[in-house]
Amino acid sequence: METKIVKVKTEDAAVLSAAGAVIAGGGLVAFPTETVYGLGGDALNRESSEKIYAAKGRPSDNPLIVHISKTESAEKIAVDIPEEFYLLAETFWPGPLTMILKKNETVPRETTGGLDTVAIRMPDHPVALAFIEAAGGYVAAPSANVSGRPSPTLARHVIEDMNGRIDMILDGGDVGIGVESTIVDLTGEVPTILRPGYVTEEMLKRVLGKVDTDRAIMSPDSGQAPKAPGMKYRHYAPKGSLFLVEGSPEEVCGLMKQNLAEVKKTKAGCKTGVMASDELLALLGELPDADVKKSLGSQNDSGEIARRLYRVLREFDEEEVEVIYGESYSGDGFGQAVMNRLMKAAGYCIINKTKK
Ligand code: AMP
Ligand code: MG
Numbered sequence: 001m002e003t004k005i006v007k008v009k010t011e012d013a014a015v016l017s018a019a020g021a022v023i024a025g026g027g028l029v030a031f032p033t034e035t036v037y038g039l040g041g042d043a044l045n046r047e048s049s050e051k052i053y054a055a056k057g058r059p060s061d062n063p064l065i066v067h068i069s070k071t072e073s074a075e076k077i078a079v080d081i082p083e084e085f086y087l088l089a090e091t092f093w094p095g096p097l098t099m100i101l102k103k104n105e106t107v108p109r110e111t112t113g114g115l116d117t118v119a120i121r122m123p124d125h126p127v128a129l130a131f132i133e134a135a136g137g138y139v140a141a142p143s144a145n146v147s148g149r150p151s152p153t154l155a156r157h158v159i160e161d162m163n164g165r166i167d168m169i170l171d172g173g174d175v176g177i178g179v180e181s182t183i184v185d186l187t188g189e190v191p192t193i194l195r196p197g198y199v200t201e202e203m204l205k206r207v208l209g210k211v212d213t214d215r216a217i218m219s220p221d222s223g224q225a226p227k228a229p230g231m232k233y234r235h236y237a238p239k240g241s242l243f244l245v246e247g248s249p250e251e252v253c254g255l256m257k258q259n260l261a262e263v264k265k266t267k268a269g270c271k272t273g274v275m276a277s278d279e280l281l282a283l284l285g286e287l288p289d290a291d292v293k294k295s296l297g298s299q300n301d302s303g304e305i306a307r308r309l310y311r312v313l314r315e316f317d318e319e320e321v322e323v324i325y326g327e328s329y330s331g332d333g334f335g336q337a338v339m340n341r342l343m344k345a346a347g348y349c350i351i352n353k354t355k356k
Pocket of ligand 1: 062063064065100112115117118119141142143180183194195227228229230231
């Protein structure tokens with residue numbers, strides 16, 4: 001299939017209506033949002049959703065998020081909508097928050113991975129909103145990467161993964177946030193975060209009072225399956241092996257150097273890398289055993305780390321780095337979302353003073 005790649009600004013009405021027509025005709029279009037690039041199809045057309053799973057190689061029990069451009073649109077696809085939905089929509093939409101509601105029969109089960117709930121979000125990106133509008137108002141869209149690879153934060157990443165697999169790619173430049181939306185489930189007793197993101201538990205609590213977080217999302221050995229089906233898959237991962245190194249800056253430096261030296265000694269010709277903050281890289285100094293060193297920005301700027309993370313993971317792939325040591329970050333606030341993605345990218349492989 002030939003994929004049309006088009007640069008787009010909000011005012012490009014002709015491009016947006018052409019993209020909308022592709023969706024209405026059952027095709028797929030990748031588009032920019034403020035979090036990562038999405039791979040869109042008509043959320044109300046079961047065949048479109050099947051095509052999305054096929055293009056990504058995504059397991060079909062992993063539901064898609066339905067993107068809308070007006071809060072009221074939720075009423076056409078969901079039932080028993082609680083007050084919390086409207087409170088959160090007013091505060092955070094358009095924005096990086098996905099809400100789970102009970103679905104009605106308008107939404108095919110192919111879109112929701114067989115569940116009777118539906119995930120809904122209104123993205124904060126002018127191109128995304130205009131595109132959703134042009135497409136008829138309901139665009140199912142997971143991240144526009146091949147399943148298991150880091151999510152795309154540049155149009156170039158989407159082209160790498162999706163060229164030849166979908167009808168059109170809307171190139172809207174770099175994304176602003178860089179990690180996927182926060183997901184909050186509003187179908188239970190207490191609103192529960194199923195995936196951390198830019199909107200933190202604190203921010204949700206300020207609006208709702210009580211909010212829980214699904215504990216399964218930060219640790220693989222909590223004994224529970226995560227409630228967002230997608231969170232159980234290895235995800236966001238580079239092709240090389242990534243290990244996260246924990247401890248004080250001095251300990252992390254020591255452990256990284258020791259592990260790098262060992263890899264160089266035991267695996268001849270193995271290409272090694274380090275992914276760390278500016279501060280840690282300065283402390284690490286020369287580092288002769290690391291072939292590639294990449295910075296995620298300042299330790300104190302989780303926004304910058306989030307924006308760079310997936311891009312840097314893809315760069316390690318491009319440079320065919322086989323073993324990567326990454327600095328681990330504090331798990332507070334938005335840092336928790338970054339750490340969650342890092343842990344998944346590393347397949348929960350941690351190195352610290354006690355686990356070498
Ligand atoms: P992605 O679009 O690639 O960011 O993935 C969407 C995420 O939303 C996956 O982790 C899904 O498991 C999750 N999700 C979508 N719909 C639901 C739902 N109805 N209930 C729980 N999680 C959902
Ligand atoms: Mg994804």
